Amino acid sequence: MAEWHAEWYLSTLSHWLLVGAAMIGLMLATYAVLRRLKVRREAAAGYALILPWLLGFLIWNAYPFAYSLYLAFTEYDVLQPPKWVGLENFKYMFFEDPRFWPSVKLTVLYAFISVPLGMAGALATAVLLAQDVKAVGFWRTLYYLPSVLPAAATALLWRWMFASKGLINTLLSPIYRLLDMEPLMWFADERLVLPSFVIMSFWGIFGANTVILLAALKNVPKELLEAATVDGAGPWTRFFKITLPMISPSLLYVMIMGIIGALQNFTAPLFITTPSGAGTFLNVYIYQQGFTQYKMGYASAIAWFLMVLILILTLLVMRWSEAWVYYEVEVRKKGR
Amino acid sequence: MKRAKVILTVWLTALALVLTACGGKSGDTGGQTGTSGQQSGDTQQTQEKVKIRLATWAGAEEAKELQAVIDEINAKSTTFEIVSEPIPADYYTKLQTMIAGNTAPDLFWLSQEYIASYAARGALLDITDRLAQDTRPAANLDDYFPEILESAKYQGRVYGLPWIAQPVIVYYNKALFKEAGVPEPTDDWDWQTFRETAKKLTNKEKGIYGVAFNGWPPVQMFIWQAGGEVISPDLKSSPIDSPEAIQALEFYNSIIYNEEVAPPLAVINEEGFAELFKKGKLAMFFGGAADDLDRVEGLDVGTVLVPKGPKNRTTFAWTASTVISSQTKHPDIAYEALVELTEGIHNWKIVAPRKSLATKEHLVKSEPRKEKSADTIIKATQEMRAFRVIPRQPEWDTIFWEQVQDPLFSKKGSAAELARAARPKLEELLP
Incomplete structure (x- = not known):
C-alpha cells in the first residue's frame, strides 16, 4: 500500500505539527502566566513542562475513570445516551448473572495459585542467576527474553503447545502409555482450563520478576552472610535466616504486582478458546459485556468491582506483610 | 495589567488552536482515500459535490474492489462523492464509537442481526417513503426476496437496502x-x-x-x-x-x-x-x-x-444491508448515494438479493470464478431466508x-x- 496521497499526507502532517506547535505555545503561555502570578521561576518551568502530560492524564485517564464510575450506575448501549438505573447493574451482577461468580472464582483462584508458584520459580531462577557462572550476562539476557515477546504471540504459542497432539502431550505420551490413560485435552477440557492457565503463567516467572529479585539478592550485604558462615551456619540457614528476610521487601513488591497482574489476566484467555466459556477471566468478561454485548454500563460496573477487589486484596496483603517483611529502617527505629 | 491581558489572549488562542487541531481530524476525513484524478478536475463546477462517508468492514482486497465500484458511481454523479472508509477490524466497536461521538459515517454496512437493534435505538434513517417515490430498479422493493428484505425492516419500516444474500x-x-x-x-x-x-x-x-x-x-x-x-x-x-x-x-x-x-x-x-x-x-x-x-x-x-x-x-442466507445514519447532514443526497451504491454492489457481490438478478448469467458476470457452482447457488436462492431479528x-x-x-x-x-x-x-x- 505504498500509494501516495498528497492531500491526506499533508493534512495529517499539518495537524500533527499544529498540535505540537499549539502545545508549545500553551506551555510558554502557562509559564508566562505563572510568572505573572509571582510563582517561583523553577516551579513555573516545572508546571509548564508537565502540562502536556497533565492534559493527557486529565483527558485520557482521569475523565474516563470518573465517567466509567458514572456509567456503572447506568444502562448504556453506546447508541443511546446513558440511562440512570441506580444499583440495578450491581444487583444483576451479584444476584442474577449466572456467569459472574464463576468468572470471579476462576480469576481469584488463578491469582492465588499462580502467584505463589510463580514467585517461588522466579526466586529460584534469580538465585541461580546470582551465582558466579561463566557468561552470566548471556544467561540473564536469555531468561529475560520471555517478557520481551508480545503477549498475543506467547498465547498462540501456548495454545499450540497444549494442543491434543502438541508438544506437551507428545512429551507426556510415555507417561500416558505407562498409566494407560487417554491424553489430557488441556484447554479443550473444562476441568483442566484453570490448571492449564496456571501452567502457562509459569512463563511469567522469567522476566521482570527474576530481574527484580536478582537485584535484591545482589544487595544482601556480604558481611552478614560471611559472619553467619563464621558462626557455623550452613547454606540453607543462611538463605532462610538472612537472604530471605533481607529481600522480603522485594518479595512483597513482586507479590503485589503479581496479584494485580493475575487478577487482570486478559490477553492469553482472550486468544485461547475454551469450552463453555470456562476460561472467561473477569477482564475478558468485562470486554465481552462492553464490546460484544454493548452493555457499557454493566461492563463498567464489573470493572469497578474488579478495581475494588484488587484494592481489598492488595490492602490485605500489605497488612499481612507486616508479619514477614523486614525493613531495616523500621527495626532500627524501634531499637532506639 | 496590560501585559497580563496579552498573555491571556495568547493562552486562549493557543488553547483554541489545540482544540481545533484535535477536533479537526474527524470532520475532515475527505482526503483519506485520496480522491482519484477525475474528481479533482470536477471541483471547478459551480456546485461542489457533497462528500458522503461510507463505513464498511471490507478487508484490503475487498476494499480495493469496492473502491472500483465507487469510483464508477462517483464519476457519474454530479451531487455526491462517496468516500470509502474500510474498517476491517473491530468494525462494530468502532462504528458504535463514531455514532456515540457524533461522527457517524453517512452510510454504513450492517449485517442482518444488527439492523433492528440500531433502528430501535434511533441510529438509522427511515427510508420507506423515499423508496416509495423512487423508480430506480435498486429501489424497487418488490424485486427483493421478501425474506431477505425483512432483515432490513423494523416495525414495518425499511431502514436499509440489502446488498448481499449468500445462501x-x-x-x-x-x-x-x-x-x-x-x-x-x-x-x-x-x-x-x-x-x-x-x-x-x-x-x-x-x-x-x-x-x-x-x-x-x-x-x-x-x-x-x-x-x-x-x-x-x-x-x-x-x-x-x-x-x-x-x-x-x-x-x-x-x-x-x-x-x-x-x-x-x-x-x-x-x-x-x-x-x-x-x-x-x-x-x-x-x-x-x-x-x-x-x-x-x-x-x-x-x-x-x-x-x-x-x-x-x-x-x-447470510445477509447484510447498507443503511443511512440518522445523524447525516445530507439525508437526501445520502439516500441518492445509497441507491446508486446498492445498484453497484449488486453487480459485484454474489448473490444480489433481487429476484431479477438471481440468474446464472448475472451471477457469472459478477463473479466468473463461481461459474461451476452457479446452478446450485441459483437453485438455493429460491429457498433461502435470513434470521428474524x-x-x-x-x-x-x-x-x-x-x-x-x-x-x-x-x-x-x-x-x-x-x-x-x-x-x-x-x-x-x-x-
Whole structure:
C-alpha cells in the first residue's frame, strides 16, 4: 500500500505539527502566566513542562475513570445516551448473572495459585542467576527474553503447545502409555482450563520478576552472610535466616504486582478458546459485556468491582506483610 | 495589567488552536482515500459535490474492489462523492464509537442481526417513503426476496437496502467420495441420507471426517427445515421447545462433535474449521455461496443443495444491508448515494438479493470464478431466508448459545430440558 496521497499526507502532517506547535505555545503561555502570578521561576518551568502530560492524564485517564464510575450506575448501549438505573447493574451482577461468580472464582483462584508458584520459580531462577557462572550476562539476557515477546504471540504459542497432539502431550505420551490413560485435552477440557492457565503463567516467572529479585539478592550485604558462615551456619540457614528476610521487601513488591497482574489476566484467555466459556477471566468478561454485548454500563460496573477487589486484596496483603517483611529502617527505629 | 491581558489572549488562542487541531481530524476525513484524478478536475463546477462517508468492514482486497465500484458511481454523479472508509477490524466497536461521538459515517454496512437493534435505538434513517417515490430498479422493493428484505425492516419500516444474500450450500470433495466408494450427493437428499453419507466417509484413523459442525451452519436452518421457528413471525414467542425445534436440535446434536461423522471440538480448535475442508480432511462442508471453497488448489469440489429436512429445504442466507445514519447532514443526497451504491454492489457481490438478478448469467458476470457452482447457488436462492431479528438480538443470541446450544453440544442436558428452561429467558427479550 505504498500509494501516495498528497492531500491526506499533508493534512495529517499539518495537524500533527499544529498540535505540537499549539502545545508549545500553551506551555510558554502557562509559564508566562505563572510568572505573572509571582510563582517561583523553577516551579513555573516545572508546571509548564508537565502540562502536556497533565492534559493527557486529565483527558485520557482521569475523565474516563470518573465517567466509567458514572456509567456503572447506568444502562448504556453506546447508541443511546446513558440511562440512570441506580444499583440495578450491581444487583444483576451479584444476584442474577449466572456467569459472574464463576468468572470471579476462576480469576481469584488463578491469582492465588499462580502467584505463589510463580514467585517461588522466579526466586529460584534469580538465585541461580546470582551465582558466579561463566557468561552470566548471556544467561540473564536469555531468561529475560520471555517478557520481551508480545503477549498475543506467547498465547498462540501456548495454545499450540497444549494442543491434543502438541508438544506437551507428545512429551507426556510415555507417561500416558505407562498409566494407560487417554491424553489430557488441556484447554479443550473444562476441568483442566484453570490448571492449564496456571501452567502457562509459569512463563511469567522469567522476566521482570527474576530481574527484580536478582537485584535484591545482589544487595544482601556480604558481611552478614560471611559472619553467619563464621558462626557455623550452613547454606540453607543462611538463605532462610538472612537472604530471605533481607529481600522480603522485594518479595512483597513482586507479590503485589503479581496479584494485580493475575487478577487482570486478559490477553492469553482472550486468544485461547475454551469450552463453555470456562476460561472467561473477569477482564475478558468485562470486554465481552462492553464490546460484544454493548452493555457499557454493566461492563463498567464489573470493572469497578474488579478495581475494588484488587484494592481489598492488595490492602490485605500489605497488612499481612507486616508479619514477614523486614525493613531495616523500621527495626532500627524501634531499637532506639 | 496590560501585559497580563496579552498573555491571556495568547493562552486562549493557543488553547483554541489545540482544540481545533484535535477536533479537526474527524470532520475532515475527505482526503483519506485520496480522491482519484477525475474528481479533482470536477471541483471547478459551480456546485461542489457533497462528500458522503461510507463505513464498511471490507478487508484490503475487498476494499480495493469496492473502491472500483465507487469510483464508477462517483464519476457519474454530479451531487455526491462517496468516500470509502474500510474498517476491517473491530468494525462494530468502532462504528458504535463514531455514532456515540457524533461522527457517524453517512452510510454504513450492517449485517442482518444488527439492523433492528440500531433502528430501535434511533441510529438509522427511515427510508420507506423515499423508496416509495423512487423508480430506480435498486429501489424497487418488490424485486427483493421478501425474506431477505425483512432483515432490513423494523416495525414495518425499511431502514436499509440489502446488498448481499449468500445462501448456504454444501461443498463436497469428489476425491474423498470416490475413495470411500460413496456416490456423490444429489439435490434430492435428506437428513437421513446426509448423515449416512457422512458416516460412510468418516475414517478416524486417517483423520478424515464426513462433515464438520461447530455452531455453523446455524441450527436455526435445521429448525426451519423441520417446520419450527426460533422467533415467531409476530415476534411474540420463541418456540424453541416445540417438537419440530427439538427434532432439529437433536439431529444437529447427532452430528456436531460426534466422531462417527464429524471432528471433535479439539480438532476444530486446533486445525481450523473451513481449513479442514481446504486441507482435504472433510468430505462435505456447509459454506456460503460466495466462499472460495470450490476453487481450492488441488481439490476437485462439487456443490449440492443442503439436505432436505422433514418439512422443507430452507437454507440460511447470510445477509447484510447498507443503511443511512440518522445523524447525516445530507439525508437526501445520502439516500441518492445509497441507491446508486446498492445498484453497484449488486453487480459485484454474489448473490444480489433481487429476484431479477438471481440468474446464472448475472451471477457469472459478477463473479466468473463461481461459474461451476452457479446452478446450485441459483437453485438455493429460491429457498433461502435470513434470521428474524429483534432489537435485543445480541443478548438473545448469547442466551440461545450459552443456555441451549453449548450445553447441548457438550452433553450437559437433553434438547428438551434445555430448550424448555431457556425459552422464558429468551422470550423476556422479545419486543
